[in-house]
Amino acid sequence: MNVACAPDMRVLIADDQPDLLDALRLLLKSEGIDMEAVTSPEAAIAALEAKRYDLLLMDLNYTGDTTSGAEGIDLLSRVQAIDSSLPIIVMTGWGSVDIAVETMRRGVRDFVQKPWDNAALVATLRSEINAGRDRRRRAEDDRREYEEARRIQRKLLPTALAQIEGCEIASHWQPAAGVGGDCYDAIAFGPNRMGLCIADVVGKGIPAALLMSNxxxxxxxxxxxxxxxxxxxxxxxxxxxxRIAEGRFISFFYSVIDTALGTLSFSNAGHYPPMLVRLNGCVERLPDGGAVLGVFNDAIYQQGHVAIASGDRVILFTDGVTEAHNAEDEEFGEERLMECAVANRTCSAPALQARLAEEVSTFTSGAFQDDATLIVLAIE
Incomplete structure (x- = not known):
């Protein structure tokens, strides 16, 4: 006696041969698999848009005078756009290496040769349905983790940066598709003195978000x-x-700005050196510091000091800005960021931050591979 699949298993079959559909209906009913049949690509798309299935079993040809497989190849692309997690098995009465490669590239999990062996077909359907359900469960778990990590990250980032007399601060955070590890903060110590930091945690998801919290x-x-x-x-x-897991670390930059004294003291723990753009267009970098955080317990950090004056601009950023790629896989780079900052150095902090962010977004067509953070400090 056959062991039936769970009765809630639902398979969509797309084929234009009535006799074949009748045979499959009898076979799958005896195996406890619910089946719905359609006879055209358009009907298949309509069915997939109306409800969710555990598997699609489909032919590649629906016009009697063609064996090119073009209709099926086109249908595969449309199915992927509706449900990329749906397991797909192709039924075919003929074989071609080129067609097989193309269908696999478009998401096909397996092939069934016509005429089929009943036991082998049922075993393949069961295997792919169970594997597909496992993939969907993992995808849902990943989605929940992503949402939780993003919630933690957004909660950690300040809604507004602290401001002090004699300077203006503006920030921009561009989240990528996955949860990155960008973090920044500003702490006012008085009317003319504040601490300002930016960091980038290596890693993604919940672990990166929790490390940000620490x-x-x-x-x-x-x-x-x-x-x-x-x-x-x-x-x-x-x-x-x-406390940090092996293989993880944090690049970090911390500075203390004192507008009354006209000084900026800083220490850079392996982070991209911020840019100090002078009113005359000269650019200084702020690299003094030491190793990234979380790796060497006995690391020693140096401290840098620079004088700041009215008209100076300080640009802090994460690698999501300079390592952002365009369609040709070219990095935006530090040189472009520097050129844009110099060209717009007389702008206010919000205007300069917006201009820099716009430049990067235009370069990448808005497709950021990693979180991108920009902070602009304008000395008044």
Whole structure:
């Protein structure tokens, strides 16, 4: 006696031969598999748009005078656009390597030769239906993890950056399709003094989001008015080295801006060096610091100091900006970012931030491969 599949298994069969459909209906009914039949590509699309199936079993030809497979190839593309997770098995009475390769490229999981062996056909259907359900469950789990990680990330990012007298700050965060690890924060210590940081956590999903949370908590704990950037990097690194998983790390830049004294002190833990664009168009980089956070427990961090004056602009960014690719797989790069910043250096912080973001978005046609963060500090 055959072991029947679960009665809620539903298969859509697309073929224009009535005798074949009748034979399949009798076979699958005896195996406990629900079947619905259609006789044209248009009917198949209508059925898939109306309800969800566990599998599509389809022919490649629907016009009596052709064996090119063109109709089936076109149908495969349309099916993928509706449900890319749907298992597809192709029935065919003939074989071609080129057609087989093309159908596999378009999502076909297996082939059934006409006439078929009943036991082999049922075994293939069961196997693909169960595998397809497993893939869909994993995809749903991934989707839930993505949503939770994105929720955590959005909660960690400040809705508005702290502002102090003598400067203006604007930020831009462009999320990618997957959850990245960009993080930034601003902490006011008084009317003329503040701490400003930007970081990029290696990794995706929930682990990256939780690591961001740990980083933010550590920075907030150690970022006091008296704390020097190099010392803060040292303390945060010691905390993270005991908690971070192997293979993960964080690039991090922390600075203290004092507009009353006209100084910017900083320490750079393996992050892209921010750009200090002077009013005269000269550009200085801010690289002084040490290794990325979370790798070397005994890492030593250096501290840099620069004078800042009215008209200066400081550009902080993550690799999602400079490593963004266009359709030709060309990186946006630091040179383009620098040129745009210099050309628009007299703009206000919000205007310069918007101009830089627009330049990157235009270059990539809006398709960001990673989270992209920009922070612009304008000294008034």
């Amino acid at each position: 980083l933010q908590a550590a920075v907030r704990a150690f970022a006091t008015e008296a704390a020097q950037p190099a010392e803060l990097c040292h303390q945060v690194n010691r905390i993270l080295c005991g």
